[in-house]
Every structure is written in structure tokens, then in C-alpha cells.
Amino acid sequence: MLVYLRLFKESFSFAINALRNNKLRTFLSLLGITIGIFSIIAVLSAVDSLDKSIKDQLSGLDKNTMYLTKYSFGPTEVPRWQRDNFPQTEHDDFEFIERNVPDINAIAYVIFGGSENIKYEGNTVSGVNITPVSEGIYDIENMKVAEGRFYTESESISGANVMVLGSATADNLFENINPIGKTIRAYGRKLTVIGVLKKVGSGLGDSPDEKAYVPANFVRRFQNGGSDGIPGAIIIKPEKNVDIGAFEAVLKQKYRAYRGLKADEPDNFFVNKISGFTQFIDGIIATLNTIGWIISGFSLLVGGFGIANIMFVSVRERTNLIGIQKSLGAKNRFILFQFLFEAVILSVLGGVIGIIMVWIISLIATAALDFEFVLSFSNVFLGFSLSTLIGLLSGVIPAISASKLDPVEAIRTGM
Numbered sequence: 463m464l465v466y467l468r469l470f471k472e473s474f475s476f477a478i479n480a481l482r483n484n485k486l487r488t489f490l491s492l493l494g495i496t497i498g499i500f501s502i503i504a505v506l507s508a509v510d511s512l513d514k515s516i517k518d519q520l521s522g523l524d525k526n527t528m529y530l531t532k533y534s535f536g537p538t539e540v541p542r543w544q545r546d547n548f549p550q551t552e553h554d555d556f557e558f559i560e561r562n563v564p565d566i567n568a569i570a571y572v573i574f575g576g577s578e579n580i581k582y583e584g585n586t587v588s589g590v591n592i593t594p595v596s597e598g599i600y601d602i603e604n605m606k607v608a609e610g611r612f613y614t615e616s617e618s619i620s621g622a623n624v625m626v627l628g629s630a631t632a633d634n635l636f637e638n639i640n641p642i643g644k645t646i647r648a649y650g651r652k653l654t655v656i657g658v659l660k661k662v663g664s665g666l667g668d669s670p671d672e673k674a675y676v677p678a679n680f681v682r683r684f685q686n687g688g689s690d691g692i693p694g695a696i697i698i699k700p701e702k703n704v705d706i707g708a709f710e711a712v713l714k715q716k717y718r719a720y721r722g723l724k725a726d727e728p729d730n731f732f733v734n735k736i737s738g739f740t741q742f743i744d745g746i747i748a749t750l751n752t753i754g755w756i757i758s759g760f761s762l763l764v765g766g767f768g769i770a771n772i773m774f775v776s777v778r779e780r781t782n783l784i785g786i787q788k789s790l791g792a793k794n795r796f797i798l799f800q801f802l803f804e805a806v807i808l809s810v811l812g813g814v815i816g817i818i819m820v821w822i823i824s825l826i827a828t829a830a831l832d833f834e835f836v837l838s839f840s841n842v843f844l845g846f847s848l849s850t851l852i853g854l855l856s857g858v859i860p861a862i863s864a865s866k867l868d869p870v871e872a873i874r875t876g877m
Contacts, residue, residue, distance in 0.1 A: 490772070491769050491772045491808045494764055494765035494768035494769070495765035495766070495808070495809050495849060495853075496765075496812040496813070496819070497761050497765065497816070498758065498763075498765035498812075498816070498852075499762070499765075499816030499845050499849055500816035500817075501758040501762075502755065502758030502759070502845070502848070503817055503837075503841050503844070503845045504820050504823070505751075505755075505757070505758055506841050507820055507824060507837050507838070509754060510841065511835045511836045512747070512750075513747045514834070515834065526700050526736070527602060527698065527699050527736045528698045528699075528700070528710070528713070528733050528734065528735050529695050529696070529698075529732075529734040529735075530555075530695060530696040530713070530717070530731060530732075530733055530734075531693070531694070531696070531731065531732060531734070532548035532549065532550060532693065532730070532731055533693070533695075533732060535734040536734070540728075548730045548731060549730060550693055550694065551693070551731065553694070555696060555720070556569070556596070556696045558717075559698070559713070559716075562720075565700055565709055566699070566701065567699045567700060568698075568699040569596075569598050569696065569699070570596045570597070570599040570696070570697045571595065571598075571696055571697075572593065572594070572596075572678065572694060572695050572697055573593075573594040573682070573685075573692050573693070573694045574693045575594050575681070576592075578590055578592045578648050578649060580631070580648045581648070582635050582644060582645075582646045582647075585635055585637075587631060587634045587635045590631055590674050591674070592625075592674045592675070593673055593674070593675050593676075594675075594676050594677065594678040594680065594681035595675060596677065596679075597612065597613055597617070598697070599697065600612045601699070602699045603670075606660040607658070607660065608629065608658050608659060608660040609640070609642055609657065610626075610656050610657035611657045612626055612656075612657050612675075613626065613657075613675075613677055617677060620677075620679065621677050621680040621683055623651065623680060624653060624654050624677065624680075625656070625676050626655075626656060626674065626675040627657070627659070628669070628671040628674060629658060629660065629662075630661075630669070630671035630672045631671070631672055631674050632655075632658045641658055642655060642656065642657070642658070643656075649684070653676065659671075698713070710733055713733065714729065714733065762848065765809075765812070766852045769809055769853065773801060773805050773856065773857050773860035773861070774860050776804070777860050777863060777864045781867065785868075786869075786873060789869045789873065794865040797865040797867075798861045798862060798864070798865040801857060801860055801865075802854070802857045802861040804857065805853045805858075806853035807853070808853060809849045809850065809852045809853025809856065809857075810846065810849045810853060813845050813849025813850075814846070816849075817846070824837050
């Protein structure tokens with residue numbers, strides 16, 4: 463056992479000296495593998511960060527939450543022309559579902575709003591995503607209020623001129639002023655700020671921090687509804703422990719009857735579940751990971767070939783030394799480990815540098831973009847393992863060729 467430990471130690475020392483004596487060659491070899499490891503870990507970390515951000519944003523929603531609307535949130539076999547002819551989901555539909563479908567924990571009617579300007583005295587925040595929605599959204603999305611309150615059911619039904627701001631919208635509009643009770647202008651009308659939501663952070667699409675919320679019935683006063691009007695959706699959160707399959711079947715049955723659909727007619731609406739949307743996102747993330755592996759794989763391949771090429775050159779340059787070592791009694795395995803260690807050390811060092819670069823850039827990007835980039839332990843371990851594997855694969859053939867050199871021929875070739 464001690465003999466093998468000594469063999470490893472001496473082989474390692476020879477490899478370190480060889481790398482130290484050929485600094486330019488070492489740098490060029492490191493460059494290739496560093497770029498390869500950096501590429502793949504950066505891509506995987508970015509995709510993981512996006513996945514985590516989306517899942518964190520959806521974590522406040524019950525996975526069984528459903529969106530009843532004319533639009534499909536994922537791939538569908540219903541042709542586009544048929545979907546375009548589906549009727550809009552209107553407020554009357556919302557009232558029918560609320561009255562007639564059992565086992566509903568919370569329900570809300572949302573209008574797919576657009577960007578509006580919000581003004582307060584001399585300050586204007588442009589392009590704010592104002593979401594017209596009934597008060598049930600507060601329980602569905604588990605919102606938290608930092609200041610003030612959310613609008614009540616009576617305010618939602620009456621369409622009161624009130625608004626709840628996301629934290630970033632409030633900061634941009636009021637700066638250091640307390641916004642509660644202040645009168646602002648949006649949609650060309652005056653509204654009273656009654657609440658500010660707690661900061662959530664960035665995520666999928668527009669962050670809730672950059673949004674604002676008003677009662678849906680407030681917007682319905684001056685914007686057209688119906689088939690040619692603004693589109694909407696009904697958001698439904700079923701009771702806990704309810705059979706989701708049975709609940710969805712009852713929901714579809716009652717809604718089909720309300721719309722007057724016959725038994726042989728297909729649905730003219732979609733029931734989009736958050737769980738299905740999450741699976742759709744998982745599919746996209748898996749695809750992005752695959753694409754990242756393919757693109758970064760070419761960089762790793764180039765880095766591996768670079769190390770192999772450098773090792774073949776190193777074997778040729780040190781042929782005379784190999785012959786002398788063998789003539790003095792060095793075993794084949796000593797020569798093999800000597801060159802193999804050199805290749806692995808090169809590759810691992812390049813991988814470590816690549817991982818450190820990803821870590822530094824992730825810190826800078828997180829601070830600059832207000833988006834949390836995550837460099838997970840699994841990705842660090844993956845980068846280290848990949849670099850080790852590439853070193854072994856790139857160095858094994860040159861190392862074997864060096865270990866099999868005839869000592870006499872090696873000395874003669876070197877002379």
C-alpha cells in the first residue's frame with residue numbers, strides 16, 4: 463500500500479513540475495477547458511435559477527388552482543381558428559360559477575389588463591401592469607399587505623375607485639411618502655391608494671412588485687366587455703382534500719349547460735390548472751437544459767481535444783526523459799500515472815477556474831438585475847466531475863503511449 467502511495471506522490475510531483483515548467487502551454491490548455499466548463503455550468507445555473515424563480519412565484523398558488531377562460535396556457539390540439547371563435551369569459555359567467563359550483567374555496571374574476579401610466583402630483587410611472595380583478599385574488603394568491611389593506615368584497619362589487627400597489631410601483635411613484643390615502647390618476651380617472659403589497663421579487667413575467675390592482679368592476683364601467691371586448695378569466699381555488707377530477711368534471715358540466723352546449727359539441731373554453739402549467743414549465747426547462755448541454759458539449763469537446771493534443775506534444779518532448787526514467791527502473795505504471803495526473807490536474811484546474819467565474823458573474827448579475835442567480839452544489843459537483851472525467855479521457859491515450867515506450871528507443875530518439 464505504501465508503495466502505491468509513494469508512486470502516486472512522485473507521479474503527482476512530476477506532473478506539477480511539468481506544468482510549472484511549461485507555463486504558456488499550461489495556460490492555453492487551461493483556457494480551453496475553462497471555457498467549456500464555464501459554458502455548461504453557466505447555462506445550467508441560469509436555467510436552474512429561472513426554474514427556481516418560476517416555482518417560487520407559483521408556490522403561493524395552490525397547485526389545483528384553475529383558470530377558466532377561452533385561452534389555453536399550454537399546447538392544445540384545438541385548432542387556432544376554432545379557439546379564436548370561442549366566446550369570452552365574462553363577469554356573468556363568474557357570477558354563475560360562484561353561485562352554482564360547490565367546493566370552491568376562493569374565486570376571482572380577472573380582466574387581462576394592459577400597461578397604464580399612474581400619476582401622483584408631478585410623478586409619473588409609465589407602463590405599469592394594472593390588473594383589474596375581484597377581491598378573491600387576495601386569498602387565491604396568498605397576498606401579503608405591507609401597508610394599508612386590500613379592497614373588500616363590497617368595494618369589488620361596487621367597482622370602487624381604489625387601488626393596491628406593488629412595492630416597486632409604490633416606491634417609484636411616492637419615493638419616501640406614505641402612499642396610503644393618496645389620490646392618484648390612472649385610466650384618466652382618480653383613484654385612492656388603500657394598500658401596498660409586500661415585496662415578492664422578480665419571477666415569471668411581470669413581478670407582482672411592479673403591478674397594481676383595481677376592482678374588475680371599476681374597469682368594466684368604461685371598457686367594453688362581451689365577445690368583442692376585453693378578455694377575462696375566472697380563477698378558481700377548490701377546497702382542500704376535494705377530488706380534483708370530480709370537481710373539474712362538475713365545473714365543466716355546469717358551465718357547458720350554462721353555455722347551452724349539446725352533448726356532442728366540444729368545449730368552447732379551457733380549464734387551465736396550475737399543476738398542468740407547472741408540468742409545461744418543467745418540459746421547457748428540460749428542453750433548455752438539453753440545448754445547453756449540446757451547445758456547451760462542443761466547448762468541452764474542444765477543450766478535451768486541446769488537452770489531448772498538448773499531452774501528445776508533451777510525450778514527444780519528454781521521450782528522452784521517459785527513456786532515462788525507464789532505464790533507471792521506472793515502471794510502466796509510474797510513467798502512465800505521471801502523464802495521466804498531468805492531464806487531470808490541467809482539466810480540474812480549468813474546471814475550478816470556470817466554476818469560480820460562474821460564481822463571480824452570478825453575484826454581479828444578482829446585484830445588478832435584482833434576479834437571484836443560483837449556483838447550486840449539484841452544479842459545482844457536476845463541473846468538478848466533468849473536468850476530472852475530461853482529464854482522464856484526454857490523457858489516457860497519451861499516457862498509455864508514453865508508458866509503452868521502449869527505453870533504448872526512447873533514449874535514442876531523444877538524442
